[in-house]
Amino acid sequence: AAPSSALAASYLLRFADEAGRMDLDKALALGVPKGPLLGKLKAGHSVTLSDGKIVEPQDCVEDGTEGPLVGIWICPELGSIKKLEDSMTSAEAPPPLKNPQNSKPKTKKLSLVIHMSPNHILLDETYKKL
Numbered sequence: 162a163a164p165s166s167a168l169a170a171s172y173l174l175r176f177a178d179e180a181g182r183m184d185l186d187k188a189l190a191l192g193v194p195k196g197p198l199l200g201k202l203k204a205g206h207s208v209t210l211s212d213g214k215i216v217e218p219q220d221c222v223e224d225g226t227e228g229p230l231v232g233i234w235i236c237p238e239l240g241s242i243k244k245l246e247d248s249m250t251s252a253e254a255p256p257p258l259k260n261p262q263n264s265k266p267k268t269k270k271l272s273l274v275i276h277m278s279p280n281h282i283l284l285d286e287t288y289k290k291l
Contacts, residue, residue, distance in 0.1 A: 169244035170235045176228035180204075187221040229272035234291070236278040242287050 183203045193199060193216055198208045207217050236245045282288050 169241035
């Protein structure tokens with residue numbers, strides 16, 4: 162059989178995370194003055210107060226909510242399954258998600274996968290294993 166020329170692609174949509182809520186009372190109790198230092202804490206950065214005390218974001222900012230991760234898979238014919246698999250594992254595939262707080266990679270599950278494929282592809286055992 163001739164190689165398939167049909168388009169096979171995968172897309173990964175990362176929606177923005179929702180920042181955690183600042184507990185202003187806690188921040189003030191820790192000695193953080195009203196002003197730009199509060200904004201730095203909310204943005205996930207440690208701040209050093211005038212007396213040398215270091216206040217960490219986790220001391221006064223609640224955990225935020227991760228934004229959803231959505232995958233879109235396009236596989237128009239059986240011959241495109243290999244192309245689809247290659248598009249998800251190639252060097253151009255997105256890097257692991259990182260937490261800006263500590264820059265450590267984390268695993269994040271897809272909230273939704275949109276399959277743009279005919280029914281016979283969706284029922285194919287090779288496709289199901291992707």
